[in-house]
Every structure is written in structure tokens, then in C-alpha cells.
Amino acid sequence: MVATTRAARPWWKRVGLGRLAMYVVLVLIVLLFVFFADFEKIQRNFFDWETIERMFPDVITIAAKNTVIATVLTFAIGLVLALLLALMKRSTIGPYRWFASGYIELFRGLPALITLILVAFGLPIAFGWDIPGGRLGQGVIGLSLVAAAYMAETIRAGIEAVPRGQMEAARSLGMSRANAMAFIILPQAFRIIIPPLTNEFVLLIKDTSLFFVIGTTPASRELTKFARDFMTDARNATPLTVVAVLYLLITLPLTAMVRRLERSASRGKR
Amino acid sequence: MSANPIQVRDLHKYFGELEVLRGIDFEVAAGEVVCVIGPSGSGKSTLLRCVNRLEEPTSGTILIEGEDITDPEANIDQLRAKIGMVFQQFNLFPHLNVLRNLTIAQRKVLGRSDDEANQVAAAMLERVGLSDKIDEFPARLSGGQQQRVAIARALCMNPDMMLFDEPTSALDPELIGEVLDVMRTLADEGMTMMVVTHEMGFAHNVADRVVFMDGGVIVEDGPPDQVLGNPQHERTRKFLRAVAQAEE
Ligand SMILES: Nc1ncnc2c1ncn2[C@@H]1O[C@H](COP(=O)(O)OP(=O)(O)OP(=O)(O)O)[C@@H](O)[C@H]1O
Ligand SMILES: [Mg+2]
Numbered sequence: 088m089v090a091t092t093r094a095a096r097p098w099w100k101r102v103g104l105g106r107l108a109m110y111v112v113l114v115l116i117v118l119l120f121v122f123f124a125d126f127e128k129i130q131r132n133f134f135d136w137e138t139i140e141r142m143f144p145d146v147i148t149i150a151a152k153n154t155v156i157a158t159v160l161t162f163a164i165g166l167v168l169a170l171l172l173a174l175m176k177r178s179t180i181g182p183y184r185w186f187a188s189g190y191i192e193l194f195r196g197l198p199a200l201i202t203l204i205l206v207a208f209g210l211p212i213a214f215g216w217d218i219p220g221g222r223l224g225q226g227v228i229g230l231s232l233v234a235a236a237y238m239a240e241t242i243r244a245g246i247e248a249v250p251r252g253q254m255e256a257a258r259s260l261g262m263s264r265a266n267a268m269a270f271i272i273l274p275q276a277f278r279i280i281i282p283p284l285t286n287e288f289v290l291l292i293k294d295t296s297l298f299f300v301i302g303t304t305p306a307s308r309e310l311t312k313f314a315r316d317f318m319t320d321a322r323n324a325t326p327l328t329v330v331a332v333l334y335l336l337i338t339l340p341l342t343a344m345v346r347r348l349e350r351s352a353s354r355g356k357r
Numbered sequence: 358m359s360a361n362p363i364q365v366r367d368l369h370k371y372f373g374e375l376e377v378l379r380g381i382d383f384e385v386a387a388g389e390v391v392c393v394i395g396p397s398g399s400g401k402s403t404l405l406r407c408v409n410r411l412e413e414p415t416s417g418t419i420l421i422e423g424e425d426i427t428d429p430e431a432n433i434d435q436l437r438a439k440i441g442m443v444f445q446q447f448n449l450f451p452h453l454n455v456l457r458n459l460t461i462a463q464r465k466v467l468g469r470s471d472d473e474a475n476q477v478a479a480a481m482l483e484r485v486g487l488s489d490k491i492d493e494f495p496a497r498l499s500g501g502q503q504q505r506v507a508i509a510r511a512l513c514m515n516p517d518m519m520l521f522d523e524p525t526s527a528l529d530p531e532l533i534g535e536v537l538d539v540m541r542t543l544a545d546e547g548m549t550m551m552v553v554t555h556e557m558g559f560a561h562n563v564a565d566r567v568v569f570m571d572g573g574v575i576v577e578d579g580p581p582d583q584v585l586g587n588p589q590h591e592r593t594r595k596f597l598r599a600v601a602q603a604e605e
Contacts, residue, residue, distance in 0.1 A: 250448075255444070255448065256444065260437070260462035260511070261437040261462060262466055263434055266465045270465065
């Protein structure tokens with residue numbers, strides 16, 4: 088019935104009044120922007136060529152490099168901690184379970200900023216020793232503590248998504264619980280959680296921008312801190328544009344990969 | 358004296374409040390093939406799973422080759438390696454190819470070298486007629502082939518006995534025969550077997566004994582001709598009539 092009346096109706100009815108209104112608003116916004124925006128000012132503030140030139144090569148060799156290194160280290164350390172926590176949470180030994188639950192609730196409940204400050208300033212005061220690796224090292228440790236809490240839950244969900252029969256089959260062959268977990272369950276669990284783990288990695292890339300709260304030396308600046316320092320210096324916002332593009336260059340391929348993985352995973356299920 | 362390799366005495370199993378096994382006594386002799394039949398929920402799987410302690414018995418004793426497996430001191434992993442188990446859903450490891458499915462436990466449990474494990478795997482695959490599938494992943498095999506690989510995987514551990522929990526129930530009808538053939542050959546070769554099944558033909562032709570369970574107890578236990586052909590209990594007769602009707 089819809090099909091027969093469709094061709095006969097006038098175009099504004101076919102498009103629908105609501106959609107039409109949205110198009111009109113869109114066109115108005117674009118027109119307003121074109122008429123009133125000061126393009127020269129925008130260019131000077133966000134796309135100042137001279138500032139861009141001065142940012143290179145440091146923005147790559149120092150800032151982008153630090154961001155990538157910090158993210159990879161945080162992810163690696165966080166993943167190991169998360170695996171431990173996930174296994175503890177499934178342990179038959181009560182205190183292990185309680186510790187893991189407490190840890191996960193604590194670090195998911197605190198703002199990451201607080202954890203970073205605690206690790207960088209609280210620990211040295213409390214225990215009289217610094218975490219190695221300077222500010223960058225402290226940032227990495229602080230952020231891995233937080234990331235571990237989130238990834239532990241992801242890993243646990245992955246373990247639980249592996250059918251029970253897998254553990255039973257492994258045990259019935261005489262494999263110990265630990266062997267069955269290591270060689271049968273975890274490989275399947277990790278396959279399931281590659282997309283959410285990649286998402287976590289993308290979040291971490293952006294979270295390294297929090298390192299600014301613990302202060303940095305010129306050599307340990309990551310992208311965001313680098314941009315802020317450069318902005319004060321250049322008196323315009325171009326550094327933000329540059330690092331925004333750099334962040335996107337790193338994150339967009341990864342999110343595209345997650346989408347592909349998720350699609351192929353849902354295809355595999357059918 | 359050679360005691361029977363499987364001895365179950367006064368076995369009780371509760372799931373919470375529910376008493377699923379209500380005092381099971383029975384034995385399986387070496388080389389004997391016992392088929393366990395009974396309506397859904399009668400406790401057949403639970404009994405089988407207690408025998409290799411995938412389920413923890415609530416009370417009673419289970420002796421495997423004279424060793425009490427309910428003893429907390431027992432080395433359950435070593436005991437389980439002697440007891441092959443085949444599941445309704447095959448439970449092959451989907452991330453490993455057929456060869457690795459067959460070798461992983463040999464290496465981790467029996468400590469066999471790669472070479473030895475590979476040789477045993479190849480030999481067992483040949484026994485179930487699937488030598489050409491050695492490099493395939495489970496997902497690329499038919500249900501019948503998967504179940505035969507699962508049988509080969511259990512055989513790789515050189516078990517003294519095999520437990521089958523409805524090994525053909527998840528299969529398309531045309532694939533049941535190939536799995537039953539493998540099981541029949543095993544039985545002929547003298548394997549000690551406990552088989553939970555709805556395949557009355559198999560029970561009749563291959564089993565030395567048929568056990569009928571209902572409501573968590575063994576109602577009838579005897580040679581197939583007697584239990585299937587001339588049952589003594591009304592509950593057995595009723596069950597067999599229902600099965601015969603379902604098959605028409
Ligand atoms: N893990 C469990 N937790 C709680 N109840 C269970 C569990 N496993 C089995 N049961 C219950 O125990 C009873 C016996 O189950 P069991 O699987 O042994 O029956 P079965 O004879 O194998 O039946 P089927 O022919 O359907 O496989 C059923 O009522 C079932 O719901
Ligand atoms: Mg069952």
C-alpha cells in the first residue's frame with residue numbers, strides 16, 4: 088500500500104516535514120557561518136602556517152612519540168594486571184576475590200586524575216620512594232592502575248563467554264585448571280574481547296593527556312601538554328589543530344579496525 | 358582378584374534442595390559395554406559426570422580401578438586421564454586444529470614429546486577414519502566428523518574406559534551411523550564403556566548390559582534382551598513404549 092501511494096505524493100510530503108525542517112536549519116547555519124565568520128581570523132588562530140612549521144619536528148619526535156610510548160606501556164602493564172585481577176575474581180579463594188572486587192570498584196570509582204596525583208605525589212610522600220621513569224613513568228603506572236580495573240571486567244566477561252563445555256572437556260582429558268585456563272579458555276576469551284580491548288586502547292591514547300596534572304619536563308611532554316605549552320608561546324590555537332589531527336591519525340585507523348573486527352565477529356556467529 | 362574398574366556405591370547427588378541421584382549402586386566390568394537409558398531429567402548425565410568428578414558427589418563412593426576418586430587426596434587429573442569422556446556437544450577446542458586438539462592434553466598431562474604426541478594423534482585419527490582432516494579446524498567439519506575427532510581425542514590419552522553422554526543426540530540423522538560405527542568398533546576391541554543413549558538399536562546390539570534409570574534411581578539393570586525385550590517394571594515398559602512411539 089505504501090508503495091502505490093508513494094509515487095503519487097508530492098515531494099515535500101515524501102521527504103517528510105520533520106526532515107525538511109532539519110535541512111532548512113542546516114542550510115541556515117551554513118549560510119550564517121559563511122556570512123559572519125571572519126575567515127582570516129580563523130586562519131590566523133587555528134591554521135597559522137608559521138606556528139605549524141615551528142612545531143615540527145618536536146611535535147612528532149617528542150610529543151607524539153611520548154604519547155604512543157606511554158599508551159603502549161600503560162596498555163601492556165594494565166593488561167597484565169587486569170588478567171591477574173580477572174583470574175583472582177574467579178578464584179575459589181575468598182580473599183583473592185574480595186581483593187579483586189575491591190580493587191576494581193576503587194579504581195573505577197575514582198577519577199583518573201586523583202589516581203595520577205596519588206601515584207606521582209602521594210606514593211613518594213607515603214613510602215619515600217619514587218616510581219622510576221620520571222613523570223612519564225609515574226603517569227604510566229597511575230594510568231595502568233586505572234586501566235587494569237576496566238580491562239579486568241572485560242577479560243572476565245570474555246572468560247565467561249567461553250562455553251562451559253570447553254573447561255569440562257579440558258578437565259576430562261586430565262588437564263589441570265591452570266593449564267585448561269591458559270591453553271583452552273584464555274585464547275578463546277581474548278579472541279572474543281579483541282574489539283573492546285582495542286576500544287580501551289583508544290581511550291588510553293586520549294587519557295594520556297591527563298598526564299599534564301603531574302607536571303612534565305620538556306622531554307617528557309605528550310601531545311596535549313606540548314600543545315598547551317606551544318599555545319602560550321605562539322599566542323594562537325594552531326597547536327591544538329595540529330595535535331587534534333595527530334590524535335585522529337592514531338585513533339581513526341584503530342576505531343575503523345574495531346568496527347571491522349566487530350562486523351566479522353557478528354558474521355562469524357551467524 | 359580383579360575388581361571391576363568402575364564401582365559406584367550408594368551415590369547421592371543434590372543440586373541445592375533437589376536430590377538428583379538417590380542412592381546408586383552399580384559396577385562395570387573390564388571390557389563391558391553398559392548403556393544407560395531413561396527419561397529426560399532422570400539423572401543419567403549426572404551419574405556419568407560423577408564418575409569422572411565433573412560433578413562432586415554429595416555422598417557415596419566411586420572407585421575407579423580401586424581408587425576412591427571422591428577422596429580429596431586423590432590425584433584427580435591422573436585419574437581423569439584414564440577415563441575418556443565424549444560429550445553431546447562434542448566440545449572440540451575451536452581455536453585449535455584437529456592435530457592440536459588431539460595433542461594438547463598428551464603434552465600437558467602425559468608429558469609426551471611433540472613427535473610422540475603427533476604419532477599417537479595420527480594413529481587415533483586413522484582409527485576414526487579422519488586422517489585427511491588432520492589440519493582442519495573443527496568449525497569446518499560436519500557434526501559426525503567432529504564427534505569422531507572428539508572420540509579420537511579421548512583415545513589419545515590411552516584411557517582404560519570411555520564415558521559417552523548422548524554422543525549422537527546433537528547429530529543430523531544421516532550422521533549418527535558413522536559415530537555409532539566407531540563406538541561399535543571400540544566395543545569390539547574390548548574397551549570398557551558407559552554410554553548414555555537414546556539409540557535403542559545400539560543398546561540392543563552392542564551393549565552387554567542395559568541400565569534403566571528413572572527419578573534418580575536404577576530401576577532395572579540386566580542384559581539388553583531382558584531390559585529392552587522383556588522389562589520387569591511398569592516404568593521401564595512405559596518408557597520403551599514412549600521411545601518406540603517417538604521413533605515412528
Ligand atoms: N548443574 C545443575 N544445577 C542444578 N540442577 C541440575 C544441574 N545439572 C542437572 N540438574 C538437574 O538434575 C536433574 C537430572 O539432570 P541430568 O542432566 O542428569 O538428567 P539426564 O537424565 O541426563 O536428562 P537428559 O536426558 O535430558 O540429558 C534435572 O532435573 C536437572 O535439571
Ligand atoms: Mg543428559
